Amino acid sequence: xxxxxxxxxxxxxxxxxxxxxxxxxxxxxxxxxxxxxxxxxxxxxxxxxxxxxxxxxxxxxxxxxxxxxxxxxxxxxxxxxxxxxxxxxxxxxxxxxxxxxxxxxxxxxxxxxxxxxxxxxxxxxxxxxxxxxxxxxxxxxxxxxxxxxxxxxxxxxxxxxxx
Amino acid sequence: xxxxxxxxxxxxxxxxxxxxxxxxxxxxxxxxxxxxxxxxxxxxxxxxxxxxxxxxxxxxxxxxxxxxxxxxxxxxxxxxxxxxxxxxxxxxxxxxxxxxxxxxxxxxxxxxxxxxxxxxxxxxxxxxxxxxxxxxxxxxxxxxxxxxxxxxxxxxxxxxxxxxxxxxxxxxxxxxxxxxxxxxxxxxxxxxxxxxxxxxxxxxxxxxxxxxxxxxxxxxxxxxxxxxxxxxxxxxxxxxxxxxxxxxxxxxxxxxxxxxxxxxxxxxxxxxxxxxxxxxxxxxxxxxxxxxxxxxxxxxxxxxxxxxxxxxxxxxxxxxxxxxxxxxxxxxxxxxxxxxxxxxxxxxxxxxxxxxxxxxxxxxxxxxxxxxxxxxxxxxxxxxxxxxxxxxxxxxxxxxxxxxxxxxxxxxxxxxxxxxxxxxxxxxxxxxxxxxxxxxxxxxxxxxxxxxxxxxxxxxxxxxxxxxxxxxxxxxxxxxxxxxxxxxxxxxxxxxxxxxxxxxxxxxxxxxxxxxxxxxxxxxxxxxxxxxxxxxxxxxxxxxxxxxxxxxxxxxxxxxxxxxxxxx
Numbered sequence: 001x002x003x004x005x006x007x008x009x010x011x012x013x014x015x016x017x018x019x020x021x022x023x024x025x026x027x028x029x030x031x032x033x034x035x036x037x038x039x040x041x042x043x044x045x046x047x048x049x050x051x052x053x054x055x056x057x058x059x060x061x062x063x064x065x066x067x068x069x070x071x072x073x074x075x076x077x078x079x080x081x082x083x084x085x086x087x088x089x090x091x092x093x094x095x096x097x098x099x100x101x102x103x104x105x106x107x108x109x110x111x112x113x114x115x116x117x118x119x120x121x122x123x124x125x126x127x128x129x130x131x132x133x134x135x136x137x138x139x140x141x142x143x144x145x146x147x148x149x150x151x152x153x154x155x156x157x158x159x160x161x162x163x
Numbered sequence: 164x165x166x167x168x169x170x171x172x173x174x175x176x177x178x179x180x181x182x183x184x185x186x187x188x189x190x191x192x193x194x195x196x197x198x199x200x201x202x203x204x205x206x207x208x209x210x211x212x213x214x215x216x217x218x219x220x221x222x223x224x225x226x227x228x229x230x231x232x233x234x235x236x237x238x239x240x241x242x243x244x245x246x247x248x249x250x251x252x253x254x255x256x257x258x259x260x261x262x263x264x265x266x267x268x269x270x271x272x273x274x275x276x277x278x279x280x281x282x283x284x285x286x287x288x289x290x291x292x293x294x295x296x297x298x299x300x301x302x303x304x305x306x307x308x309x310x311x312x313x314x315x316x317x318x319x320x321x322x323x324x325x326x327x328x329x330x331x332x333x334x335x336x337x338x339x340x341x342x343x344x345x346x347x348x349x350x351x352x353x354x355x356x357x358x359x360x361x362x363x364x365x366x367x368x369x370x371x372x373x374x375x376x377x378x379x380x381x382x383x384x385x386x387x388x389x390x391x392x393x394x395x396x397x398x399x400x401x402x403x404x405x406x407x408x409x410x411x412x413x414x415x416x417x418x419x420x421x422x423x424x425x426x427x428x429x430x431x432x433x434x435x436x437x438x439x440x441x442x443x444x445x446x447x448x449x450x451x452x453x454x455x456x457x458x459x460x461x462x463x464x465x466x467x468x469x470x471x472x473x474x475x476x477x478x479x480x481x482x483x484x485x486x487x488x489x490x491x492x493x494x495x496x497x498x499x500x501x502x503x504x505x506x507x508x509x510x511x512x513x514x515x516x517x518x519x520x521x522x523x524x525x526x527x528x529x530x531x532x533x534x535x536x537x538x539x540x541x542x543x544x545x546x547x548x549x550x551x552x553x554x555x556x557x558x559x560x561x562x563x564x565x566x567x568x569x570x571x572x573x574x575x576x577x578x579x580x581x582x583x584x585x586x587x588x589x590x591x592x593x594x595x596x597x598x599x600x601x602x603x604x605x606x607x608x609x610x611x612x613x614x615x616x617x618x619x620x621x622x623x624x625x626x627x628x629x630x631x632x633x634x635x636x637x638x639x640x641x642x643x644x645x646x647x648x649x650x651x652x653x654x655x656x657x658x659x660x661x662x663x664x665x666x667x668x669x670x671x672x673x674x675x676x677x678x679x680x681x682x683x684x685x686x687x688x689x690x691x692x693x694x695x696x697x698x699x700x701x702x703x704x705x706x707x708x709x710x711x712x713x714x715x716x717x718x719x720x721x722x723x724x725x726x727x728x729x730x731x
Contacts, residue, residue: 010344013293014281025286055472062469068290068310071344163343 002031003057004083004153006161007046007064008071011037015069019046022067028052028060032085032128032150043071045161047152049128071163080156086123087131088113090145091138093120101138108134119144127151168297168328169194172261175304176205178336181232183208183223183596185216189236190276191263194328208596208625211617213240215589217247217318218615221256222590225576226551227597228381230311231256236263238276241283246583248318249287253580254402255379257316259307260288266326267295280322289317297330302337309340314347315467316379347466351483351491359437359462359479360495366435367507368514369395372418375402375579376440376465382486383407383572386439389489392496393503396515398426400441402579405569410548415515416524419447420716421561424523425515427714427722431457432514438463440485443475444580445718451475453721464488523714524565525730532707533682535559535634538689539566542604542632545689550602551594553577555587555611558640561712563606585614588631592618595627602630602693609635609662609703619672622699630692631701633665636708644711648726669701680705 009015016035023030031049038045050060057075064073076083093101094117105112105122108130114121124134128151135143155161166174172195176184185208188196199207210216213235220231231251235244241262251258265274281293290310292303300323307319363369377386377399383406390397390413397407398418407414416423418430430436436459441447448454451474463470463477464485471480481488526536539562542550548568553576554560560577569575576594578586591605612633622629642657666676675698679688685704692700713728 014285017282018285021285059469059473066315066467066469068342068345 001053001057002049002051002077004076004081004151005048005050005061005064006074006076006153007048008038008161008163009044009046010069010071011042011044012069015044018067018069019064022063023050026059026063028056034150034152047150049151072161074155074161076153076155079159081153081159082156083127083151083153084125085128085131085151086125086149087134088121088123088147089135089143090119090121092118092142092144094118097142101142104134104137108137110134164334165331166334167194167331168300168323169198171297171300171332171334172304172323172328173198173202173205174334175301175336176232179230179308181205181230184232184234185210185219185223185593186234187213187216187236187240189240189263191237191265191325192234192328194325195234195261195263195323207234208592208621210589210621212615213243214247214585215592215615215618215621217244217251217258217260218586218589219593219596220258221247221251222553222576222593223597224256224258224593225590226573226594228573229597230308231258231593232261233258234261236276237265237280238278240276241278241280245284245287246585248284248320250578250581250583250586251318252287252289254375254578255316256318257311258318259304259311260318260320262320262322264293264322264324267324268326270324280320284320287318288320289315291320291322293322294324294327297327297332300327300332301334305337306340306342310345314345314349348468348482349466349484349487351464351481351488353491355479355481356488356491357495359481360492360499362435362460362462362479363393363437364496364501364503367504368432368434368511369393369503369508370429370433370436371395371397372400372430372436372438372441373397373403373406374400374439374441376485377403377406378572380440380466380484380486381572382440382489385486385489385493389493392493394508395503396429396512398422398430400447401564401577403441404564404575405572408570409568410570415519417564418722420449420718421565421712421714422447422716424521424714424725424727425518427716427725428518429515431722434459436461438465438477439489440465442470442473445474448475448722449716450719450721453724456721521727521731523727523731525728526710527730530707531682533679533685533704535562535636535704535706535710536566537682538632538634538685538704538706539563539606541686542606542689543567545686545693546602546604550574550604551576551598553587553591553594553603553605555607555614556582556584557608557611558636558644558710558712559606559608559611559634562634584611587611588615588629589618591629592621592625592627595629596625604630604632606632606634608640609633609637609665610639610659616668619669619674619699623673626697627699628695628697629699631699632689633701633703634706635662635665635703636706636710637662638708641712643709647709647711648715648717665701665703669699674699674701676701676703678703678705
């Protein structure tokens with residue numbers, strides 16, 4: 001099962017490697033990891049997408065909580081949540097492909113950020129699935145480059161992760 | 164008052180009540196050593212290898228409830244210390260390791276004796292710090308001591324660059340520590356404890372399984388009371404020996420790979436298992452699926468939530484200090500009327516006594532070769548089971564654990580988790596330092612002892628009268644045993660041909676050396692060694708070369724699938 005772990009960590013040198021090291025040392029999966037400081041600059045918020053059985057996710061959560069730099073851990077997939085990922089994709093857009101690519105970007109609510117006479121650079125936001133769907137919708141041959149941030153997540157409604 | 168970083172280090176150690184530090188100087192810690200020279204409150208022990216420093220601090224801590232402190236220099240000082248740090252981490256021993264580092268401006272430049280200490284040690288410490296500002300030095304050291312000893316204890320490392328030890332700042336030692344990200348649950352949940360007590364009283368075939376947490380948290384007294392009040396059988400793990408008196412009739416010995424027949428059968432067949440400060444590790448429960456074939460309810464008390472339901476699913480988890488939780492259990496039992504089902508318990512004990520009657524630790528007492536088991540038994544008898552015993556790793560470790568009956572906690576000091584050969588002698592130095600005037604024995608083997616043999620010089624320098632009992636079988640015994648059992652007697656690299664003359668080696672270091680090669684001489688040699696109160700005595704005991712450790716649960720096998728000695 002896929003899980004989204006939201007983690008508040010001390011914004012200290014080495015905190016990221018403690019967490020990344022924990023995953024590699026214990027053989028846990030990381031599908032994606034994003035991290036940046038919060039509104040409180042002494043703390044960072046991290047979103048890790050991982051997969052594993054319930055037992056493994058329980059262990060991951062416990063092991064994360066054990067790290068001295070980790071302030072709080074929440075498994076967002078336990079409740080309603082919002083998940084967003086940003087993708088920048090550079091595609092070939094020449095001749096008759098050009099109009100089709102523009103249309104496709106519009107359908108996926110993408111924004112064209114940069115244009116040359118042969119290419120578009122499109123910004124796309126959504127769940128990982130939506131970004132995957134966009135990549136499937138266009139011909140693999142026209143993709144010149146993709147870069148994805150990995151997902152960030154937040155609880156719906158009154159669910160708040162704060163200390 | 165303005166002090167230098169080096170002065171602050173010494174002041175902090177004094178504030179923490181540290182009396183003994185084990186270490187080895189080098190370039191980046193010279194300022195700190197200079198401060199050692201100028202004072203006499205904190206005594207420094209110069210080891211001969213940094214691994215020895217950490218093991219000594221480790222033995223010091225395990226045998227005395229105090230935090231062990233080691234000090235090493237940057238680069239190779241740190242990498243040499245890593246084995247010791249990992250050993251302490253696996254066995255949850257509270258240590259503070261101070262390491263020198265190249266000056267802050269040189270970090271990352273591949274400077275002389277530079278290594279990424281915080282990076283290298285990260286996976287084997289509870290936490291570590293790199294001090295980049297002298298104003299944070301005192302508070303960081305305070306945090307290190309606090310983190311090491313609270314919650315699940317463990318080693319904490321503080322890396323101090325050389326320029327920080329020279330820089331000056333206003334000094335004040337913080338009285339308290341506040342870490343918003345570190346709040347271990349220490350008090351067990353009342354409701355869970357109530358449920359656990361109910362379950363214990365309903366049990367027909369109960370079993371208590373006590374681990375190292377009982378020793379570390381000083382809960383032996385409470386546990387002993389609980390077990391005796393209930394009249395339940397109790398097994399103590401390799402790390403928990405002494406957590407419940409080994410000579411008590413309710414004790415069924417050690418569980419696991421080299422556990423007793425009765426302990427393993429009772430673990431397998433009990434209907435309620437109370438695990439206290441134990442973690443169902445692979446040397447106790449080799450095969451969780453096999454273990455789960457019999458249904459039983461499990462109560463697990465541990466300070467570390469991640470130890471609960473890690474390898475074996477439990478029914479009633481209780482997170483907290485085991486001492487407090489067991490105390491609370493006692494209190495609750497005293498206030499309610501229910502008592503264990505005595506008829507069922509009698510039936511269960513009858514079964515256990517049948518298993519016990521197998522006498523699984525029997526060995527050939529009439530052999531004309533020295534049986535290693537007999538040496539441990541004799542040592543236990545001559546020291547009335549009261550000595551501090553350290554060990555290395557291998558067959559001798561298992562025989563020490565099986566045949567020396569520990570009635571008190573913190574007397575048995577061994578590397579259970581990491582299984583570090585070379586641990587025994589330096590650990591014994593720490594034990595002897597913490598317990599002057601007490602008998603400290605190091606039961607070892609001819610292979611393990613050579614991994615830290617240089618520490619014989621340290622023992623000489625500080626007059627540490629350790630009794631080294633070298634069970635010398637000219638083999639890497641446990642490796643040889645596995646090769647005999649599982650590798651068709653192909654003894655690959657498990658034989659040592661050119662062993663030193665240990666008697667003369669001991670003498671070369673200024674100690675007393677004795678050699679015994681006939682069974683009838685064992686007692687005399689041990690007595691002689693024990694009578695030399697102020698000398699280190701190295702007793703080289705030439706034992707039966709092919710003796711094996713029994714019972715044995717092969718790796719991955721079930722507890723009831725033991726290999727027993729041919730004697731049985």
